[in-house]
Amino acid sequence: MSNEKRDIQEAKKRMRALVASPTRNEEIAKIINETYDPEMPINEVITSIFNSGSAEPFEDVYYFVPTLPTKEIYVITSSCAVTHSVVSPSSKQTLSFTSACTPDYYICLDDLLNGDHNVLDLYGEDIIEALNRYEIYAVIALLAAGASARGNTFAPDSGDDNLTYLKAYEMKKAIRKYGRKMVLITGTNVTEDVDLMDYNEDKNRPVSIKDIIDVHIPIESLDVTVGGVAKDVIDDDKAYLVAVSDSKKNKPGYFYRRKLGGTMVSAMPDTTIVAKERAIVSTGNMKSTDTTDSFALGVAGIEQFGAVLTNSYCVAEFDLNG
Numbered sequence: 001m002s003n004e005k006r007d008i009q010e011a012k013k014r015m016r017a018l019v020a021s022p023t024r025n026e027e028i029a030k031i032i033n034e035t036y037d038p039e040m041p042i043n044e045v046i047t048s049i050f051n052s053g054s055a056e057p058f059e060d061v062y063y064f065v066p067t068l069p070t071k072e073i074y075v076i077t078s079s080c081a082v083t084h085s086v087v088s089p090s091s092k093q094t095l096s097f098t099s100a101c102t103p104d105y106y107i108c109l110d111d112l113l114n115g116d117h118n119v120l121d122l123y124g125e126d127i128i129e130a131l132n133r134y135e136i137y138a139v140i141a142l143l144a145a146g147a148s149a150r151g152n153t154f155a156p157d158s159g160d161d162n163l164t165y166l167k168a169y170e171m172k173k174a175i176r177k178y179g180r181k182m183v184l185i186t187g188t189n190v191t192e193d194v195d196l197m198d199y200n201e202d203k204n205r206p207v208s209i210k211d212i213i214d215v216h217i218p219i220e221s222l223d224v225t226v227g228g229v230a231k232d233v234i235d236d237d238k239a240y241l242v243a244v245s246d247s248k249k250n251k252p253g254y255f256y257r258r259k260l261g262g263t264m265v266s267a268m269p270d271t272t273i274v275a276k277e278r279a280i281v282s283t284g285n286m287k288s289t290d291t292t293d294s295f296a297l298g299v300a301g302i303e304q305f306g307a308v309l310t311n312s313y314c315v316a317e318f319d320l321n322g
């Protein structure tokens with residue numbers, strides 16, 4: 001017997017025993033939690049532009065909102081007098097955390113009885129992808145608000161219908177004094193403009209977006225349903241240029257996940273969590289859909305995260321639609 005067939009038979013045996021187990025809810029939740037890393041790295045889109053980290057249960061995360069100080073000197077007179085102004089110290093802010101959870105995903109017990117172990121991996125991956133998309137969506141919304149607040153919004157020039165090299169440089173010029181490193185995040189249609197920029201520009205002089213920016217992060221057409229409404233993770237026709245420093249402390253925002261250990265979630269009987277940032281929990285057996293009762297197990301994902309843009313001067317937005 002081949003190793004593959006032996007593995008399939010072993011999987012079927014394990015799943016059938018699992019379904020018959022009086023502690024199947026706990027066991028299935030444990031298996032799904034083991035199919036991914038509960039402390040998965042925060043997506044590159046976020047870590048490239050925000051300070052990121054993990055907060056302990058019930059721990060507060062503080063941050064400061066920088067102000068743009070006036071560049072000023074004091075002139076000492078012949079009588080040694082100095083005219084000065086009152087300085088107000090910066091005050092710390094507390095990062096607000098958002099609790100996010102996914103809907104129930106129903107695992108049909110028939111799938112488990114047939115020994116399809118991959119079904120558990122599938123639900124685990126779907127849950128984590130949903131949480132990842134919501135995190136990126138929340139951060140992109142902060143960038144959009146910041147660019148709008150500072151008037152750093154750009155559109156194609158008359159006669160253009162794409163992101164040009166000159167427009168990208170204009171965006172950089174608007175924010176470059178706030179950070180040495182430039183990160184460009186693009187929706188699908190603007191990504192195409194970036195990929196074809198050299199082709200569309202003057203053929204006598206090759207150009208590259210890399211002459212203007214340091215990092216390009218394209219985001220494909222993705223959506224996430226928030227509060228029952230489907231949202232684009234990023235608008236296909238938009239892009240955001242963010243100025244960051246080589247020094248981590250100078251990134252223009254903060255993003256933290258809070259560990260769940262020691263909270264009510266970790267005390268649920270259907271899962272075992274020890275200071276993890278995300279959890280997949282069982283939501284019960286019988287699931288009703290319309291007039292039909294489904295003999296299936298429900299699972300859902302849960303996490304807490306906080307995000308804030310502390311320096312809106314660092315962000316410029318480009319919109320193909322003006």
